[in-house]
Amino acid sequence: MNLKTKVVAISLAVVGLSSCATDNTKATDKDVVNEQTAKESKNDLIKRVFSRAEVQYTSLINEIGDKTPLLNPRSVKKDGSLRMAWREDWTSGFFPGTLWYMYEYTKADKWKVNADKFTMAIDSAQFVKWHHDVGFMVENSFGNGYRLTGNEYYKQAVIDAAKSLSTRYRPVARIIQSWDTDAPWIAGRGWDMPAIIDNMMNLNLMYKATGYTKDNKYADIANNHAAATLKNAYRDNGSCFHLVDYDHKTGKVRSTVNFQGYSDPSSWARGQAWGLYGFMEVFRETGNVDAKNQAIKIADYIMNTPKIPADKIPYWDYDDPKIPESPRDASAAALVASALIDMSELVPEKKAEYLAYAEDVLRELSSDKYLAKEGTNGGFILMHSVGNFHEDNENDSPLNYADYYFMEALVKWQHIKG
Ligand code: GLY
Numbered sequence: 001m002n003l004k005t006k007v008v009a010i011s012l013a014v015v016g017l018s019s020c021a022t023d024n025t026k027a028t029d030k031d032v033v034n035e036q037t038a039k040e041s042k043n044d045l046i047k048r049v050f051s052r053a054e055v056q057y058t059s060l061i062n063e064i065g066d067k068t069p070l071l072n073p074r075s076v077k078k079d080g081s082l083r084m085a086w087r088e089d090w091t092s093g094f095f096p097g098t099l100w101y102m103y104e105y106t107k108a109d110k111w112k113v114n115a116d117k118f119t120m121a122i123d124s125a126q127f128v129k130w131h132h133d134v135g136f137m138v139e140n141s142f143g144n145g146y147r148l149t150g151n152e153y154y155k156q157a158v159i160d161a162a163k164s165l166s167t168r169y170r171p172v173a174r175i176i177q178s179w180d181t182d183a184p185w186i187a188g189r190g191w192d193m194p195a196i197i198d199n200m201m202n203l204n205l206m207y208k209a210t211g212y213t214k215d216n217k218y219a220d221i222a223n224n225h226a227a228a229t230l231k232n233a234y235r236d237n238g239s240c241f242h243l244v245d246y247d248h249k250t251g252k253v254r255s256t257v258n259f260q261g262y263s264d265p266s267s268w269a270r271g272q273a274w275g276l277y278g279f280m281e282v283f284r285e286t287g288n289v290d291a292k293n294q295a296i297k298i299a300d301y302i303m304n305t306p307k308i309p310a311d312k313i314p315y316w317d318y319d320d321p322k323i324p325e326s327p328r329d330a331s332a333a334a335l336v337a338s339a340l341i342d343m344s345e346l347v348p349e350k351k352a353e354y355l356a357y358a359e360d361v362l363r364e365l366s367s368d369k370y371l372a373k374e375g376t377n378g379g380f381i382l383m384h385s386v387g388n389f390h391e392d393n394e395n396d397s398p399l400n401y402a403d404y405y406f407m408e409a410l411v412k413w414q415h416i417k418g
Helices: 003-019 028-037 042-064 094-106 109-120 123-127 134-149 152-166 197-213 217-232 269-286 289-304 330-346 348-365 400-414
Strands: 072-076 082-085 193-196 243-246 253-257 395-397
Touching: 042 072, 042 082, 042 094, 042 348, 042 400, 072 094, 072 400, 094 109, 094 134, 094 400, 109 134, 123 134, 123 152, 134 152, 134 197, 152 197, 152 217, 193 197, 193 217, 197 217, 197 269, 217 243, 217 269, 217 289, 269 289, 269 330, 289 330, 289 348, 330 348, 330 400, 348 400
Parallel strands: none
Antiparallel strands: 072 082, 193 243, 243 253
């Protein structure tokens, strides 16, 4: 981090202290952490983290062994045992996705073999039609596999997954429905046709499928969903709700709520990050100016709100009144860093600003505060994320998607000049 960035960071911290009643983070937090990683060169930092990741993920793979059914690890339970992701769980593609990034960085055959093994373990995920998360599941695993190997089987899985996701398109509201209303976690809530902000992360799969098949229907669905989300899920200040419920007969908005956040008016940290990443991808894949402006607006909100502490790792919800006693969410921070690295290439006039923020986040996550020591954290790479806070089973925990977006960001950062 250069001196200028540091001064900006400290000033922001001071603004944060004076204007946000709930944020008691000390301005000095940033200096303490930066002292540890600031002097390390970018390449040395990335190399160090990947070496750590190799040790950690080797132990995870050894722990899983040849158990059947072969499942991917998701987190660590309170009793210290691994929490595994069922094949149709939304998180099932992240572990193989991280293994693909390990292969991309190291070029070692061991990681390719394991990435393929754990990708194929969720072969059936491409046919899931009962929820919207096939993008998470299939793009991160098969999609990365295709990008790195050219294996046609992986490519077909991406197309099949887009076909599955298309079945959830609802023309009346021009959205992809996230969950069925008889899903156990929402039954009784009175929702009719819910779409959540996370769904923005499934659109890239649709653009890829259009690219592979030359059939525009997938991209059209993605474009419509993005436009509806921009219109209905966002507040004027660039923050978003978690969930918009639509009327299945008229397509009109029935309600906007924060199912996974602290309260309806609050900003759930990962939701803000999903939205940033999602609109960045829509702009990257289509050049759509509305998506570009929305991504810039969201980035401005995230980078400038005094609700995020000086060290740039958000609490799980920006507005939890228990801050600073609330857990941080490293997964949201890793997502923001990864999205901003892409944004730095897509919006050249803001390159320095986006890269400086992403670098600060990555240096923080690479410090002892967040990077697990060898042989700890159940074999995962990052500590201190929050799954669904209200379920209280992944609060202040490792998460496979925190690892995924962290490693992705580091791989991308490595190739950025400047
Ligand atoms: N997609 C669910 C979550 O972000 O927790």
